[in-house]
């Protein structure tokens with residue numbers, strides 16, 4: 001594939017992303033629940049029994065917000081489109097499977113980032129000031145792609161019943177929350193927890209966001225961002241390889 | 252390169268069933284090719300493989316010189332596809348669906364808008380352009396899907412039962428558009444159960460049964476292969492008994508339907524002459540006399556092993 005074709009495919013991926021946003025994200029219930037989530041998370045965190053400093057709290061909160069929003073809709077796009085036969089349309093068009101997946105990822109990332117920005121603004125209003133904006137922005141961009149890729153990987157099983165995928169994604173998502181240093185720093189977890197934390201990309205996101213607010217974390221900045229990038233690449237490659245296998249089974 | 256579609260030894264299995272079994276054929280540029288076969292014969296599966304929607308287990312597919320398996324993007328760019336089940340995005344309006352197709356095919360924005368307006372007008376959808384497809388009737392959806400397939404002015408158009416379940420005016424509109432497109436040089440691959448449609452529209456017809464291509468020829472030649480049928484339909488002023496007709500030479504079968512006699516014989520010419528002689532001799536008056544040519548229906552039923560009625 002030469003660079004002109006790749007360029008064309010990226011433009012077409014963007015068209016898929018716009019279509020996804022229009023159909024699956026830019027809907028009042030999705031938008032409202034997207035905005036309510038950080039609000040409720042703040043309430044829950046602030047009303048917690050232990051007084052925790054805001055600057056510590058907010059990294060876990062941003063982590064949960066970005067993780068849940070980026071994985072909320074992305075796992076069910078493929079089952080929905082398979083069921084509605086619109087996937088058959090896409091596959092008959094001159095767009096590569098990679099571009100369809102990229103488009104779905106972009107849409108999911110845009111949604112995740114938008115809601116996370118809402119959470120960020122609420123944090124600023126509550127007095128959580130950012131020490132390192134560059135690191136925070138890099139983390140959010142990379143995290144959004146990484147978590148969206150998780151969402152899309154979850155949609156690999158070729159079921160046309162979106163509920164099956166919702167169950168699977170709940171089973172994967174909630175355990176990740178507990179091993180990712182959201183509620184306490186990784187180095188305070190029991191040894192098993194510390195080991196498990198290493199295989200969760202959310203750990204590195206939460207850690208690097210914590211650094212951008214407090215200046216200190218469990219790992220160096222470069223390591224956190226590097227691990228996020230590595231996870232993103234691996235998840236995307238796995239999604240592409242596996243989706244290419246299962247896509248024909250949905251049609 | 253005068254072949255728009257070239258298919259060689261195409262095969263597809265689903266588990267233990269062989270849906271498509273080593274099919275080979277070609278469709279010339281500018282032709283309308285009719286693809287016929289009973290339910291479950293493998294028409295949709297074949298069409299899906301040729302249009303790159305599913306991968307064949309074996310075989311080769313060339314679309315206007317591009318290999319569908321190894322160069323799918325280039326091949327798909329040339330094709331417009333109207334699938335068996337209409338698949339516009341229900342949550343988008345007709346206009347948004349068209350614009351989305353424009354982007355996916357990489358069309359310049361102004362061109363996509365101009366084309367969309369023209370097509371919406373041609374398919375009588377202009378006043379529904381801003382409505383979500385959800386609220387469309389079956390015929391409207393089908394017309395929209397066809398408009399979406401034509402947006403990028405494909406050289407090759409695939410349609411899987413485009414008129415099934417539509418009313419007369421919707422299907423006429425679609426068929427006249429197909430003729431129009433074909434006049435402008437578009438090659439058309441049409442799957443249908445409607446024999447009249449195939450007979451009136453197609454240059455070539457392929458008949459598939461249980462995954463195997465069992466005939467491929469022009470409709471007229473196919474009809475000629477059914478030579479056993481030389482039928483005339485006659486009605487007389489007077490009531491007559493079947494025995495009177497039976498005495499004519501070379502009669503194979505006689506049936507009496509309503510006020511008409513349907514007579515098949517070995518030779519049409521001899522049959523008509525004997526009928527005239529008979530009516531003179533017996534003092535009968537012929538009200539009407541038609542010769543009945545075999546229809547594509549007859550060909551289809553005979554080749555696919557259906558009951559001949």
Ligand SMILES: Nc1ncnc2c1ncn2[C@@H]1O[C@H](COP(=O)(O)OP(=O)(O)OP(=O)(O)O)[C@@H](O)[C@H]1O
Pocket residue numbers: 251265268270288289290291292293294295296297
């Ligand atoms: N995705 C699939 N999985 C399993 N079997 C399939 C699949 N698609 C088609 N088949 C089988 O392949 C055979 C051919 O089906 P196909 O849909 O191609 O027939 P068709 O000629 O289009 O029939 P119709 O006139 O009813 O549309 C059938 O036996 C069908 O059950």
Ligand SMILES: [Mg+2]
Pocket residue numbers: 294295296335411
């Ligand atoms: Mg079919």
